[in-house]
Amino acid sequence: MPPGTLGERLSSRRVRTPYGPSNPFHLFRKDGFRFLFLSRHGERGYEKTAPFVNYRANIYAAKALGVERIVAWTGPGAISPKFRPGDLVLPGDLLDFTRGRPSTFYEGKGIGFIRQHPAFCETLRRAIRSAARRAGGAGRFHFGGVYACTEGPRLETAAEIRFFASAGADLVGMTLCPEAFLARELEICYAPVAYVTNYAEGVRNLPYRRGALFEGMLPPSAAAAVEASKNAIPGIAIAAAVSISEAERDCPCAVSMERYRKKGVIGPDFREWVASPKGRIG
Numbered sequence: 001m002p003p004g005t006l007g008e009r010l011s012s013r014r015v016r017t018p019y020g021p022s023n024p025f026h027l028f029r030k031d032g033f034r035f036l037f038l039s040r041h042g043e044r045g046y047e048k049t050a051p052f053v054n055y056r057a058n059i060y061a062a063k064a065l066g067v068e069r070i071v072a073w074t075g076p077g078a079i080s081p082k083f084r085p086g087d088l089v090l091p092g093d094l095l096d097f098t099r100g101r102p103s104t105f106y107e108g109k110g111i112g113f114i115r116q117h118p119a120f121c122e123t124l125r126r127a128i129r130s131a132a133r134r135a136g137g138a139g140r141f142h143f144g145g146v147y148a149c150t151e152g153p154r155l156e157t158a159a160e161i162r163f164f165a166s167a168g169a170d171l172v173g174m175t176l177c178p179e180a181f182l183a184r185e186l187e188i189c190y191a192p193v194a195y196v197t198n199y200a201e202g203v204r205n206l207p208y209r210r211g212a213l214f215e216g217m218l219p220p221s222a223a224a225a226v227e228a229s230k231n232a233i234p235g236i237a238i239a240a241a242v243s244i245s246e247a248e249r250d251c252p253c254a255v256s257m258e259r260y261r262k263k264g265v266i267g268p269d270f271r272e273w274v275a276s277p278k279g280r281i282g
Helices: 055-064 122-135 158-166 179-185 220-244 258-262
Strands: 008-013 025-030 033-038 069-074 088-090 093-097 141-143 146-150 171-173 189-195
Touching: 033 055, 033 220, 055 179, 069 122, 069 179, 069 220, 088 122, 088 220, 122 141, 122 189, 122 220, 179 189, 189 220
Parallel strands: 069 189, 088 141, 093 146, 146 171
Antiparallel strands: 008 025, 025 033, 088 189
């Protein structure tokens, strides 16, 4: 993203967690508003692919740092014909096709049966939608859609994309699961912004282009629109966060573990909720 997009960086730190160290958290200030930023995939480009991100460490660390809301961004491919590269989308639901990722903090414990509808925080989604509308100039914008999350790092086959489409998927990517579910387990509001990066396999008859991004699944004519949408996301995310920063959280995300609190199964300290990890990634 362009330098200075996030504002002034004040400090950086990693957090030690039961699941290993988190990725670095950077404290930024923009127009007097302070927020934390974390890059899932690395500090110097794409250093770690989606299946090897330590999602548990990152979400645990966010909770430990006092984070209450997460605006995530992701670059999926378009399955539905209503989406095309360069569009911004606020997905409304998830299909989880990941296989090998630790997906809960509550391994071996009798807790964690948490309702997953809505999949994302509706309060946060509305704030992002309003911020996107105010921003303008970021190409086509869509509110809603189903995101299918695959394991990766390989891209999907055409047959898999047809299967996902038959299951109701509009977009396909690799990053939102289990991140969204882990945030819900620790009562953090979570909502993603997607910038569509390419057409999913088989959606368009696109020739193989040797050495090109996605080997030709992104038409060259759409590359500028994709870059513009990606660069618009930080401003939209910050504006959305500012707009609700003083509002009290009254959404289901904020009380997802309330049933267990009322029963006396868990106390106020989230560190006592989680299970000791049986394995670590990263």
